[in-house]
Amino acid sequence: MRKRLIQIFGFLISSLGWLFVLCTMAMDYWRITQLGGQGGSFIIKVAWYWSNLWKDCFTDSTAVTNCRDFPVLWSVTYYVQGTRGLLMCGLALGFFGVTLCFVGMECTYIGGGETIKDKLLFSGATSLVTDLESYGSAPFQFSVTSAFSRYDLGPPIFLGLVGAFLIMFGAVLYAVTVCRRKMSHFSTVGKYL
Numbered sequence: 001m002r003k004r005l006i007q008i009f010g011f012l013i014s015s016l017g018w019l020f021v022l023c024t025m026a027m028d029y030w031r032i033t034q035l036g037g038q039g040g041s042f043i044i045k046v047a048w049y050w051s052n053l054w055k056d057c058f059t060d061s062t063a064v065t066n067c068r069d070f071p072v073l074w075s076v077t078y079y080v081q082g083t084r085g086l087l088m089c090g091l092a093l094g095f096f097g098v099t100l101c102f103v104g105m106e107c108t109y110i111g112g113g114e115t116i117k118d119k120l121l122f123s124g125a126t127s128l129v130t131d132l133e134s135y136g137s138a139p140f141q142f143s144v145t146s147a148f149s150r151y152d153l154g155p156p157i158f159l160g161l162v163g164a165f166l167i168m169f170g171a172v173l174y175a176v177t178v179c180r181r182k183m184s185h186f187s188t189v190g191k192y193l
Helices: 001-026 076-106 114-150 155-191
Strands: 031-036 046-051 056-059 063-070
Touching: 001 076, 001 155, 076 114, 076 155, 114 155
Parallel strands: none
Antiparallel strands: 031 046, 046 056, 056 063
16 A cells, blocks of 8 residues: 555656646746846836747836747757757656556556566656656756856746656655565565575
8 A cells, every 4th residue: 555655646746747847848038137227217227138948038128028939940059959859858758757657556457467567667767767867957958058148047947957856756756666575575585595
């Protein structure tokens, strides 16, 4: 019973993390900078420049926003291309990892016997951990390049990093349930030798 609860909790945590990372692809304000807002005038003129993976935008103090979509792939800077690619690959592979973990859970009736389910669960958990490289390095790559310029880091970068840590925690919970069973199996075999 405890193994099932740990696996269900791991599934919910890793699925929530995958959803967080999925949401970061569509969110605005990956990097933000503020222009103006200083001087002795009683009218404060401020403008914000912000961008995400798909467009650059400029919002003035009257809340009028002008956006320019990135026209073609090769006209985008290298870190935006890399971030897009890492996130898309990580999301696709993470979907398969979550699916393998769902099939391998003890409470599902698909996937075969206990040993096959344990193998599916362990392979799904290792897939999620290896996909963590894509999840974690994509916002990090974008944030490092933004840090060298005069940009502030936006909320999607932090949401993606939180999602990556949730995925890692869920994968560790999966692996603990499988490893605990394997260790108890080895200890009972050792008694009889």
